[in-house]
Amino acid sequence: MFPSDAHPPTRRRALASMAGALAGSAIVSAAPRAFADSGGAGPAAEAARGGLPLTVVNSSGRFANGKVHLYVVGSRGDRQVRLTRRGTLAPVKLSDNHAGGFADYSIPLTAHGATKLRLPQMSGRIYVALGDKLKFKAVRGADGKIGLQQPAGWVESDPNFSVLHDFVEFTHDASGMHCNTTMVDMFSVPLMIGLNGAESHSTGRLPAGGRVKVFNALRNHPDFKHLVIADRRVIAPSHGLDAGRFPQHYFDDYIDKVWHTYQNKNLVVRTNAGTFTGRVRNQQITFSGPAQVSFAKPSTRDVLFCDGALAAPNDGITGPVAAALGAAFNRSTLLSHSKQPTTRAATFYDTAVTNHYAKAIHAATSNGKAYGFAFDDVADWASYIEDPRPQHMHLTLTPF
Structure with a gap:
């Protein structure tokens, strides 16, 4: 198996774009079940109690357990569902919105010591907020269904912009548990x-000091320094571009050189x-082989979001390319x-113009693996x- 096909592109795209939107489209669907309200009984409560054990450990060294909200x-x-404080699975409802028009789903x-929970079969995110709580909002979508507006820490107008928080993504279904620590949108809390x-x-x-290493590497780079938001988070350059914090044409010269090179x-x-x-x-650029597939010349934004001209349909043909x-x-x-995908990390990020955000995050992790952009699972x-x-399953807040 070639590593470029490790996981379907639709999973990358869905997980990269969940927050800040109406989460109305499931990443992975399961058979519909009855749901219980907070503290209720029934099949949903039983499913939650019989779910996958999850142990959460706070080793942040900076925040006491009482200041950590899950x-x-x-x-x-x-x-759209959420896990309640009592361990039941409950549907998201408009009546969940209370003070200030927001829902408090904190656990x-x-x-x-350690906190023990159980994860039912579902697909979503586990958020961790340090200090202040996060503000979620249940809303009715254009299709009439109830959706959930989730935090978008890269948007300055978002009500959670000032809150120190981060998240991991997971899909727990009949085929097992699939999860990742993601920095596709931002990096804030080491998990x-x-x-x-x-x-x-x-x-x-x-490792200890890894978070500081990432922040300093980007703070000292002229094109990436505006992505650093105080000591709170680093915004991914894709979102930084949209927010005016990152050069709109950063990759353009490199893209031009690639297009010129592969004319010949x-x-x-x-x-x-x-x-x-x-x-x-x-x-x-037109490829022949098992099928003919073509891609228009991408923009810097297309490169950073791995979208637009580089969009990857889940078709097993165009998507992997x-x-x-x-x-x-x-x-x-x-x-x-000229042969892709390259698999050796030593060959990555070896030019002045590169994704220094992803480079810094990979350099800071103990195994060199990170989700710095949507297609970072290429070559595993x-x-x-x-x-x-x-x-x-274990989730650990590691030292800052």
Whole structure:
């Protein structure tokens, strides 16, 4: 199996864009079940109690357990749901909005030591807020369904912009547990996840001082320094571009050089579907192989979001090629390697113009893996773990 096909592109796109939107479309659907209100009984409560054990440990060294607020929100089937303080699964309702028009879905940690919960089968996020609580809002979408507006820490007008918070993403379904620590949107709180099941897995750990290392690396770079929001978070350059914090044409010269280079030589992309060979013609790069696929010349924004001209449909053909191209642009390996995807981390980010945000995050993690952009799982360099027979999940707030 070629690593560029490790996970479907639709998963990348869905997980990268959940926050700040009406979470009305499920990432993974499960059979509809009855849901209980907070503290209620019934099938949902039983499902939550019988779910995957989750142990949360606060080793931040900066915040006591009483200052750490946990949230588990997401979707199950076609319903937006959240885990209650009593461990039941409840649907998101408009009546959840109270003071200030926001819903308090926080789950407190135990006063001391580890906090133990159970995750039912659902798909969503586990948020961690330090100090202040997060503000969620239940809303009715244009389709009439109840959705959930989630925090968007990269948007200055968002009510949670001033709150120190971060999240991990997961899908718990009949095929097992699939989860990642993500920095696709932002990086704020160092988090590590682990799974015990058919095997033991862990990812996301930053050694002591790793967070400071990331902040300093970007604060000292002229093009990336405005992505650093005090000591609160670093915004991904994709969102930074949209917010006017990052150069709109940062990758343009590099993109021009790539397009010029492959007018005169082949670009080869290997995927599970086979090998594709491409050349630039009429401002498009067209690949032949198992099928013919073409891509228009991308913009800097397309590169950073791995979208637009680099959008990856979940078709097993165009999607894997787009993913390999998106990763190669962000890692700046297209001029040095005409065969993609490249797999050796030593070849990544080795030019002046590169995704220094992703570079800094990868450099700070203990295993070199991180989710710095949407296609960072190409060649298996994302902080993603899964297990078909999970027995226990761990979430640890590691030292700042």
